[in-house]
Amino acid sequence: MIDSEQPFRAAFIVIFAATFAISAFYRRSARRSAGAIPRRAERRALILGRVLIGLPLFASLVVYMLNPAWLAWSQVTLPHEARWVAAILGFATIPVTHWVFRSLGRNVSETILTREGQLLVTSGPYRRVRHPLYSTALVTFGLLGVVAASWLLALLVGLAALGIRAVAVEEEDQLRERFAEYAEYMTRTGRFFPRWKRDA
Numbered sequence: 001m002i003d004s005e006q007p008f009r010a011a012f013i014v015i016f017a018a019t020f021a022i023s024a025f026y027r028r029s030a031r032r033s034a035g036a037i038p039r040r041a042e043r044r045a046l047i048l049g050r051v052l053i054g055l056p057l058f059a060s061l062v063v064y065m066l067n068p069a070w071l072a073w074s075q076v077t078l079p080h081e082a083r084w085v086a087a088i089l090g091f092a093t094i095p096v097t098h099w100v101f102r103s104l105g106r107n108v109s110e111t112i113l114t115r116e117g118q119l120l121v122t123s124g125p126y127r128r129v130r131h132p133l134y135s136t137a138l139v140t141f142g143l144l145g146v147v148a149a150s151w152l153l154a155l156l157v158g159l160a161a162l163g164i165r166a167v168a169v170e171e172e173d174q175l176r177e178r179f180a181e182y183a184e185y186m187t188r189t190g191r192f193f194p195r196w197k198r199d200a
Contacts, residue, residue, distance in 0.1 A: 005069075013065050015091060019137075019140055
């Protein structure tokens with residue numbers, strides 16, 4: 001089983017590593033140019049959610065990369081074709097991730113809190129979507145779950161999606177307070193995916 005798993009593991013590692021490298025590069029650049037708000041400044045519920053959902057998800061991703069056999073107990077039977085389609089789509093998310101981070105630039109933040117001097121980004125993917133960083137991450141991790149054929153990863157990504165929705169709502173409250181134009185911006189954009197038609 002492990003021999004046939006190696007090509008999927010290799011694709012998984014490349015997608016994860018590229019995504020992680022892009023994120024790390026832009027986050028480090030933002031910290032250097034604009035400073036950072038420590039995560040402990042957020043509400044405890046948000047911190048707890050990251051610990052209870054984010055850490056198990058990240059740990060499971062790392063475990064699969066180190067040795068797929070350690071997650072064999074959570075593996076489901078999927079056609080190899082389906083797993084390869086997920087891998088190809090996963091590779092396609094890499095330039096999208098770069099586009100999102102490049103659009104944010106120095107406005108990338110480790111928290112939902114806004115920094116002094118932070119700008120409201122409404123260009124690039126933010127022209128139609130308010131939180132493309134969250135949606136791109138969820139799509140990428142969901143595809144990695146299919147590549148690994150793991151119900152555990154799928155479950156954790158599903159839980160992360162629920163958590164991220166709550167985070168996005170709170171983040172939008174912060175942004176409405178900070179930027180007078182944010183309420184109008186919300187009327188013409190989708191939260192996680194484009195809103196192609198305005199509500200009547």
